[in-house]
Amino acid sequence: MPDCRRIALLLEYDGYDFHGFQDQGELRTVQQVVQNALRDLSGESDLQIISSSRTDQGVHARGLVCHLDTALNVPLDRLPLALNNRLPDDVALLAAAEAPPGFHARYDAVGKIYTYRYYLSPTRPVLSRHQAPHVFGPVDLDRMREALPYLCGTHDFYAFMDQNNNPKQTTIRTIHQLDLTFDRPFLTLHVNGNGFLYHMVRILAGTVLAVGQGKIKPQDIPQILRSRDRRLAGKTMPPQGLCLETVLYPFPLFEPMEAQL
Amino acid sequence: MPDCRRIALLLEYDGYDFHGFQDQGELRTVQQVVQNALRDLSGESDLQIISSSRTDQGVHARGLVCHLDTALNVPLDRLPLALNNRLPDDVALLAAAEAPPGFHARYDAVGKIYTYRYYLSPTRPVLSRHQAPHVFGPVDLDRMREALPYLCGTHDFYAFMDQNNNPKQTTIRTIHQLDLTFDRPFLTLHVNGNGFLYHMVRILAGTVLAVGQGKIKPQDIPQILRSRDRRLAGKTMPPQGLCLETVLYPFPLFEPMEAQL
Numbered sequence: 001m002p003d004c005r006r007i008a009l010l011l012e013y014d015g016y017d018f019h020g021f022q023d024q025g026e027l028r029t030v031q032q033v034v035q036n037a038l039r040d041l042s043g044e045s046d047l048q049i050i051s052s053s054r055t056d057q058g059v060h061a062r063g064l065v066c067h068l069d070t071a072l073n074v075p076l077d078r079l080p081l082a083l084n085n086r087l088p089d090d091v092a093l094l095a096a097a098e099a100p101p102g103f104h105a106r107y108d109a110v111g112k113i114y115t116y117r118y119y120l121s122p123t124r125p126v127l128s129r130h131q132a133p134h135v136f137g138p139v140d141l142d143r144m145r146e147a148l149p150y151l152c153g154t155h156d157f158y159a160f161m162d163q164n165n166n167p168k169q170t171t172i173r174t175i176h177q178l179d180l181t182f183d184r185p186f187l188t189l190h191v192n193g194n195g196f197l198y199h200m201v202r203i204l205a206g207t208v209l210a211v212g213q214g215k216i217k218p219q220d221i222p223q224i225l226r227s228r229d230r231r232l233a234g235k236t237m238p239p240q241g242l243c244l245e246t247v248l249y250p251f252p253l254f255e256p257m258e259a260q261l
Numbered sequence: 262m263p264d265c266r267r268i269a270l271l272l273e274y275d276g277y278d279f280h281g282f283q284d285q286g287e288l289r290t291v292q293q294v295v296q297n298a299l300r301d302l303s304g305e306s307d308l309q310i311i312s313s314s315r316t317d318q319g320v321h322a323r324g325l326v327c328h329l330d331t332a333l334n335v336p337l338d339r340l341p342l343a344l345n346n347r348l349p350d351d352v353a354l355l356a357a358a359e360a361p362p363g364f365h366a367r368y369d370a371v372g373k374i375y376t377y378r379y380y381l382s383p384t385r386p387v388l389s390r391h392q393a394p395h396v397f398g399p400v401d402l403d404r405m406r407e408a409l410p411y412l413c414g415t416h417d418f419y420a421f422m423d424q425n426n427n428p429k430q431t432t433i434r435t436i437h438q439l440d441l442t443f444d445r446p447f448l449t450l451h452v453n454g455n456g457f458l459y460h461m462v463r464i465l466a467g468t469v470l471a472v473g474q475g476k477i478k479p480q481d482i483p484q485i486l487r488s489r490d491r492r493l494a495g496k497t498m499p500p501q502g503l504c505l506e507t508v509l510y511p512f513p514l515f516e517p518m519e520a521q522l
Contacts, residue, residue, distance in 0.1 A: 012387040060388060080384050092387045123341050126273040126353045127321060127392065127504075243388075 004071050006099040007079075008253050009034075009049070013091040015060045015239065016130045022054045030055075030091055034066075037086040042072040052105040052247045053112065056199075058239030060131065063094070065247040067105040095254040111176065111248035114191045116205035117241045121185040132186060133238045139212035141182060147211040148178040150221035151204065158228040160204060161197035162236065171197060180208075190245075199236050206234030265332050267360040268340075269514050270295075270310070274352040276321045276500065277391045283315045291316075291325075291352055298347040303333040313366040313508045314373065317460075319500030321392065324355070326508040328366040356515040372437065372509035373457065377450040377466035378502045386446075393447060394499045400473035402443060408472040409439040411482035412465065419489040421465055422458035423497065432458055441469075451506075460497050467495030 011034065019027040023035075031049060039047045051066040074082055079096040087093070119125040119132040120139060158171040177192040189208055191201050207224070210216040216224070216234065224232045272295065280288040284296075292310060300308045312327040335343055340357040348354070380386040380393040381400060419432040438453040450466050468485070471477040477485070477495065485493045 012384075014388050014390075062388070084385060089385075089390050090387060092384050094384050123273075123353050123355050124345060124350075126351060127275050127323070129275075129350050131388065 004069050006067055006069050006101075006103055007072075007076065008065060008067050008097050008099040008103060008105065009093055010095040010254050011064045011066065011091065012062050012094050013060065013064070014130070015055060015058045017090055018057065020055055020057045020059070021051055021061075021064070030061075030064075033088060033091060034083075034093075037083055038068065038070070038072075040086055041074075041083060042070050044070060044072070050105050052109045053244055055242075055244055056239050059242045059244070060240075061244040063246045064244050065105050065109070065249075065253065067099055067103055097254050099253070100251060105247075108249055109247050110250050111192060111194045112196065112244065113246040113248070114196070114201045115243050115245055116189040116191070116201060116237065117243070118187045118189075118205075118209065118237075119185055120182075120187050125185075128186070130240050131243075133241050135187075135209065137213070139187070139209065140214065141180065141187070141212065143214070143218060144208050144212040145180055147208055147216075147218040147221055148180070150218060150225075151175055151207075152178050155225045156228065157197055157200055157225070159224055159230050159233045160200050160207070161230070162199035162203075163230050165198035167197065173197065173200070178204075202237045202239070202242055203230075203233050203235075205237040205241065208234070209237070210234035265330050267328055267330050267362075267364055268333075268337065269326060269328050269358050269360040269364060269366065270354055271356040271515050272325045272327065272352065273323050273355050274321065274325070275391070276316060276319045278351055279318065281316055281318045281320070282312055282322075282325070291322075294349060294352055295327075295344075295354075298344055299329065299331070299333075301347055302335075302344060303331050305331060305333070311366055313370045314505055316503075316505055317500050320503045320505070321501075322505040324507045325505050326366050326370070326510075326514065328360055328364055358515050360514070361512060366508075369510055370508050371511050372453060372455045373505065374507040374509070375452045375457070375462045376504050376506055377452070377462060377498065378504070379448045379450075379466075379470065379498075380446055381443075381448050382446040389447070391501050392504075394502050396448075396470065398474070400448070400470065401475065402441065402448070402473065404475070404479060405469050405473040406441055408469055408477075408479040408482055409441070411479060411486075412436055412469075413439050416486045417489065418458055418461055418486070420485055420491050420494045421461050421468070422491070423460035423464075424491050426459035428458065434458065434461070439465075463498045463500070463503055464491075464494050464496075466498040466502065469495070470498070471495035 018030050021030045023031045049066045049068045076096040080093045083093045117132040118135045120135050124134045152175050154174040157173050175193040179190040181188045274291050279291050282291045284292045310327045310329045337357045341354045344354045378393040379396045381396050385395045413436050415435040418434050436454040440451040442449045
């Protein structure tokens with residue numbers, strides 16, 4: 001058997017038609033589809049991919065990172081083309097790179113950047129219906145921006161976690177940066193943090209929206225955090241607005257995209 | 262029977278799952294779907310919509326205008342909500358307005374703005390696969406921009422027309438404005454003209470791309486126009502990159518979107 005090496009993969013996918021990232025037996029998942037294509041290409045029937053993240057059903061990714069061990073002997077700059085020919089049109093390999101020794105896609109990640117997109121319009125989205133939920137009626141962007149500093153920093157985000165998924169471990173997380181950009185009719189919340197609880201970004205998005213709709217005051221956010229009461233935070237926004245943009249590592253993994261064109 | 266009035270409609274649709282705009286018997290078209298919803302709402306079984314444009318299969322619209330005569334007695338600012346509840350999720354009414362006397366959506370239009378989006382990347386598009394075709398390999402944006410002034414103005418665009426659709430009338434058209442914007446990985450060609458021949462925008466997009474790829478010289482464009490030879494212009498780009506953005510009239514028809522939020 002030829003030498004095995006560890007490879008890092010950068011994936012884009014449209015979550016609409018997947019039952020999330022993680023393998024679930026018969027259901028169509030990103031892991032299953034990508035793993036099958038890699039098994040097919042390499043002939044290694046036990047090949048497994050380990051992901052940095054497990055996105056939910058309907059959530060998208062523009063830069064999910066995973067790793068695998070394989071003896072596959074393809075130049076890594078040609079792997080995207082070779083694999084994409086075997087993948088369905090709602091998922092693609094953007095880049096592949098030799099991973100540093102001992103690299104682990106999940107344990108080595110020091111942060112992630114997610115975006116949440118809202119569609120602000122009197123009428124429902126059409127061309128973007130699978131990528132931004134409809135928000136009807138007025139929202140106050142200045143008020144929403146006022147709320148962001150209260151959420152930044154290191155906090156116990158217990159109130160911003162799906163309560164059906166009570167973790168045994170700490171619910172303290174650090175949000176490094178929160179921004180809102182508006183490119184009519186799209187309002188985008190950019191969230192950069194060291195890690196996220198289950199549904200946390202979608203609850204953050206619901207809370208920031210509730211502030212914009214006058215249902216929560218910006219200055220009430222510290223109290224909501226302290227309360228550890230899920231009911232005081234905003235609602236969980238639907239999955240299609242969420243996209244995993246970037247997984248951050250303390251070392252460079254892939255060539256910048258610009259260099260590839 | 263109550264008084265009939267003429268109404269102008271502003272439509273957005275995702276062309277992916279439609280066989281174009283215009284009614285074609287059994288096939289699913291935008292006209293059929295919107296007309297049926299309006300017939301259903303009004304109870305007028307012979308209601309007909311007359312469109313400014315007939316987009317092809319796969320082509321999108323963010324602002325197609327059409328008109329109809331109806332006795333339907335709904336306040337026009339409520340018509341979008343009422344109709345959108347009866348429309349499938351890939352088409353929506355953005356606005357409705359009382360039309361000026363004698364208004365005709367096609368004959369009164371003085372121009373149209375289309376965009377054509379290319380996806381410039383080493384890997385194929387995923388999230389945007391139905392809205393921008395993949396362009397692989399280097400393109401020279403400066404060269405493409407150099408080509409635009411040669412295409413602007415009033416010309417015989419016979420060489421930029423699908424030759425299976427030979428019109429009896431003039432092939433002279435005026436392009437008022439052509440721009441390229443680049444928001445990586447999306448390159449967008451904006452085309453503002455007084456009217457377009459069959460496939461003309463998609464052939465313009467193919468020609469401008471051929472310039473960027475070094476297959477056509479910018480300064481050869483006047484000769485291509487003069488030749489009236491379809492083979493000298495660029496290829497017809499695929500439909501999914503094309504979107505009808507705005508239909509222009511010499512009078513205001515709809516309230517600006519900003520005022521509606």
